[in-house]
Amino acid sequence: xxxxxxxxxxxxxxxxxxxxxxxxxxxxxxxxxxxxxxxxxxxxxxxxxxxxxxxxxxxxxxxxxxxxxxxxxxxxxxxxxxxxxxxxxxxxxxxxxxxxxxxxxxxxxxxxxxxxxxxxxxxxxxxxxxxxxxxxxxxxxxxxxxxxxxxxxxxxxxxxxxxxxxxxxxxxxxxxxxxxxxxxxxxxxxxxxxxxxxxxxxxxxxxxxxxxxxxxxxxxxxxxxxxxxxxxxxxxxxxxxxxxxxxxxxxxxxxxxxxxxxxxxxxxxxxxxxxxxxxxxxxxxxxxxxxxxxxxxxxxxxxxxxxxxxxxxxxxxxxxxxxxxxxxxxxxxxxxxxxxxxxxxxxxxxxxxxxxxxxxxxxxxxxxxxxxxxxxxxxxxxxxxxxxxxxxxxxxx
Amino acid sequence: xxxxxxxxxxxxxxxxxxxxxxxxxxxxxxxxxxxxxxxxxxxxxxxxxxxxxxxxxxxxxxxxxxxxxxxxxxxxxxxxxxxxxxxxxxxxxxxxxxxxxxxxxxxxxxxxxxxxxxxxxxxxxxxxxxxxxxxxxxxxxxxxxxxxxxxxxxxxxxxxxxxxxxxxxxxxxxxxxxxxxxxxxxxxxxxxxxxxxxxxxxxxxxxxxxxxxxxxxxxxxxxxxxxxxxxxxxxxxxxxxxxxxxxxxxxxxxxxxxxxxxxxxxxxxxxxxxxxxxxxxxxxxxxxxxxxxxxxxxxxxxxxxxxxxxxxxxxxxxxxxxxxxxxxxxxxxxxxxxxxxxxxxxxxxxxxxxxxxxxxxxxxxxxx
Numbered sequence: 001x002x003x004x005x006x007x008x009x010x011x012x013x014x015x016x017x018x019x020x021x022x023x024x025x026x027x028x029x030x031x032x033x034x035x036x037x038x039x040x041x042x043x044x045x046x047x048x049x050x051x052x053x054x055x056x057x058x059x060x061x062x063x064x065x066x067x068x069x070x071x072x073x074x075x076x077x078x079x080x081x082x083x084x085x086x087x088x089x090x091x092x093x094x095x096x097x098x099x100x101x102x103x104x105x106x107x108x109x110x111x112x113x114x115x116x117x118x119x120x121x122x123x124x125x126x127x128x129x130x131x132x133x134x135x136x137x138x139x140x141x142x143x144x145x146x147x148x149x150x151x152x153x154x155x156x157x158x159x160x161x162x163x164x165x166x167x168x169x170x171x172x173x174x175x176x177x178x179x180x181x182x183x184x185x186x187x188x189x190x191x192x193x194x195x196x197x198x199x200x201x202x203x204x205x206x207x208x209x210x211x212x213x214x215x216x217x218x219x220x221x222x223x224x225x226x227x228x229x230x231x232x233x234x235x236x237x238x239x240x241x242x243x244x245x246x247x248x249x250x251x252x253x254x255x256x257x258x259x260x261x262x263x264x265x266x267x268x269x270x271x272x273x274x275x276x277x278x279x280x281x282x283x284x285x286x287x288x289x290x291x292x293x294x295x296x297x298x299x300x301x302x303x304x305x306x307x308x309x310x311x312x313x314x315x316x317x318x319x320x321x322x323x324x325x326x327x328x329x330x331x332x333x334x335x336x337x338x339x340x341x342x343x344x345x346x347x348x349x350x351x352x353x354x355x356x357x358x359x360x361x362x363x364x365x366x367x368x369x370x371x372x373x374x375x376x377x378x379x380x381x382x383x384x385x386x387x388x389x390x391x392x393x394x395x396x397x
Numbered sequence: 398x399x400x401x402x403x404x405x406x407x408x409x410x411x412x413x414x415x416x417x418x419x420x421x422x423x424x425x426x427x428x429x430x431x432x433x434x435x436x437x438x439x440x441x442x443x444x445x446x447x448x449x450x451x452x453x454x455x456x457x458x459x460x461x462x463x464x465x466x467x468x469x470x471x472x473x474x475x476x477x478x479x480x481x482x483x484x485x486x487x488x489x490x491x492x493x494x495x496x497x498x499x500x501x502x503x504x505x506x507x508x509x510x511x512x513x514x515x516x517x518x519x520x521x522x523x524x525x526x527x528x529x530x531x532x533x534x535x536x537x538x539x540x541x542x543x544x545x546x547x548x549x550x551x552x553x554x555x556x557x558x559x560x561x562x563x564x565x566x567x568x569x570x571x572x573x574x575x576x577x578x579x580x581x582x583x584x585x586x587x588x589x590x591x592x593x594x595x596x597x598x599x600x601x602x603x604x605x606x607x608x609x610x611x612x613x614x615x616x617x618x619x620x621x622x623x624x625x626x627x628x629x630x631x632x633x634x635x636x637x638x639x640x641x642x643x644x645x646x647x648x649x650x651x652x653x654x655x656x657x658x659x660x661x662x663x664x665x666x667x668x669x670x671x672x673x674x675x676x677x678x679x680x681x682x683x684x685x686x687x688x689x690x691x692x693x694x695x696x697x698x699x700x701x702x703x704x705x706x707x708x709x710x711x712x713x714x715x716x717x718x719x720x721x722x723x724x725x726x727x728x729x730x731x732x733x734x735x736x737x738x739x740x741x742x743x744x745x746x747x748x749x750x751x752x753x754x755x756x757x758x759x760x761x762x763x764x765x
Contacts (some may be wrong), residue, residue, distance in 0.1 A: 053666070103632060138657070157725070158725055200729075201729050201731070202730040203728050204738065206730060266525070269529035269530065270533070277752070279755070279756065280752065334742065335746075339530070340552075340553075341552065341591060341597065342429035342594040342743060342746065343592065343593055343594075344592060367594060373716065374728055375725070377723070378724050378725055378727070378728065384665070384667050384668070
């Protein structure tokens with residue numbers, strides 16, 4: 001594909017070549033078969049990228065990054081996904097890192113940033129709560145100041161990879177105000193502090209990505225507050241703005257569509273490859289049209305960003321189409337998997353079974369991805385909410 | 398259109414009975430039976446299912462059943478769908494038993510009684526891996542003195558992990574399709590059992606000169622197998638209908654209770670409209686299911702092709718939207734609706750998906 005700026009197209013090819021040459025084969029295989037990488041796999045890959053100066057490339061040079069523009073970072077992320085690299089966990093390098101760089105004290109920068117860059121500390125994000133989903137301002141987790149500490153009580157929900165995390169950044173309520181957005185603060189807590197309990201949540205794809213995290217009188221030193229009390233909403237919005245460009249995962253969509261093609265070519269229907277069947281081919285072509293449309297739409301937004309435009313509701317439009325596209329591509333994948341009886345490889349046979357465990361295949365990988373992508377139109381603000389955001393921002397409704 | 402005849406009141410009673418049984422006896426614990434057992438279902442509950450008479454509904458009274466047809470079985474399958482019953486009601490009661498009953502051979506009849514009583518579990522192995530949803534077969538049956546031996550590869554054999562008997566289709570030397578009984582533990586039979594997305598099981602098997610007993614007579618049974626697979630596809634639609642009705646009910650309840658932005662979700666117009674679309678898809682399914690029961694031969698096969706096309710589409714829509722409307726909680730394995738979502742994926746594609754039945758609907762168009 002061609003990006004609006006030639007140097008970006010060249011960078012895309014550099015990234016793809018780098019992944020092909022340097023991604024360890026065992027990790028590449030896990031991505032291909034949609035097997036959850038281990039934490040050590042991710043660290044291994046992050047350290048390879050860091051050796052090349054690419055792991056935190058979007059950080060400013062003074063903070064240890066390469067000072068990439070948002071565009072360059074976007075191209076990097078999409079090319080990585082397209083080439084089949086595992087998705088980088090965003091919580092450290094993409095989320096809390098830039099927040100600490102922007103709002104953190106010198107002591108916080110020295111304490112936390114080096115361990116993000118060299119992959120020795122894993123972060124998770126404590127935003128959602130049982131009553132604060134799409135309506136994040138409804139969060140209730142209390143942080144009460146007591147001497148040198150805040151004492152945290154409450155619960156977070158959908159906390160991705162809390163079970164791997166050494167640290168968590170949280171939105172907490174430090175005071176009750178007239179508007180729910182006020183009185184919210186941004187704080188960093190050590191996951192090994194007494195009083196933190198993690199309960200796994202298994203999702204549709206039968207994997208353990210997310211958790212409930214309970215806080216029972218958890219003491220967090222006051223020096224872990226980022227910014228001032230009540231700055232939480234402002235910081236959350238800053239974090240969101242840095243993420244705006246990455247909402248449409250076109251690189252991943254490209255890889256998945258090409259995988260759908262491979263499995264459909266290798267699956268027979270009445271003795272002929274499924275890919276040659278007219279109804280299937282038509283649906284495949286339709287998905288490809290949707291993908292290229294989204295790429296064109298994103299490229300047009302990128303030109304605006306290159307000229308200094310700040311994306312607003314357009315990010316919601318990209319999120320709506322991006323999530324729909326991942327769902328339709330993986331739904332196509334599930335149609336191939338249906339020819340194999342919808343066998344789901346991560347689900348083990350119980351003890352005493354006389355059968356062999358089904359080995360993971362690219363078809364079961366796509367089926368698993370289909371199940372996972374049902375969440376794409378829910379997380380990060382459901383698509384219904386995204387429509388509301390756009391109607392308000394664009395038309396004033 | 399045909400006016401519903403008197404047998405449908407029996408069907409209605411049976412449907413009520415099955416719905417009550419599912420609600421009372423088949424509680425949340427049982428709902429987990431698929432995943433908890435290597436068979437993909439609970440053998441104790443499978444015996445209870447037989448005791449309820451669900452397996453002999455489509456078997457004539459003279460052969461130990463209750464002499465019903467698709468109408469009666471559809472009511473039971475709707476209850477099976479509503480309660481997400483994992484036991485092999487479809488594979489035995491809707492497929493194996495009625496198929497054996499229609500073979501009209503002493504060998505088939507002798508085995509049928511055990512099946513209806515739940516003393517034996519037999520499953521049909523027909524589809525082949527290189528054929529996808531296509532119904533033609535290449536498995537061959539070779540006469541070896543007094544014995545018959547089968548060779549070939551079969552795929553997508555439901556519930557095989559909990560079965561003691563295989564009913565395998567194969568072509569004899571004259572190209573006639575027959576039905577053969579094979580012991581899954583026999584020499585020359587290699588099984589590969591897979592856990593399906595809904596926690597039940599499917600299997601592929603390789604037959605290499607496996608010893609078999611012929612159950613069908615000397616006639617070709619291709620037309621009978623075709624009707625059996627049509628009936629199976631239809632019964633899956635009735636099952637999907639039960640699951641869809643459940644999802645519409647629980648999703649509406651959830652919208653009334655879940656609060657975001659200071660109000661319950663049922664105040665959001667986009668969600669009001671969405672659940673009406675779910676209802677519409679569900680009731681359209683109810684319509685095409687009944688149309689199959691009303692359809693007389695030779696129009697029934699085409700009515701089934703239409704029914705499965707519409708049901709596959711509706712099942713996908715209702716399943717996806719009930720997850721969407723539940724939000725984050727909808728994508729957790731813990732919540733029951735995620736299991737309905739997965740069962741409806743199975744219903745959507747078992748015995749052929751939307752593409753397959755759209756093409757079949759077109760192929761069965763009567764001459765102008």
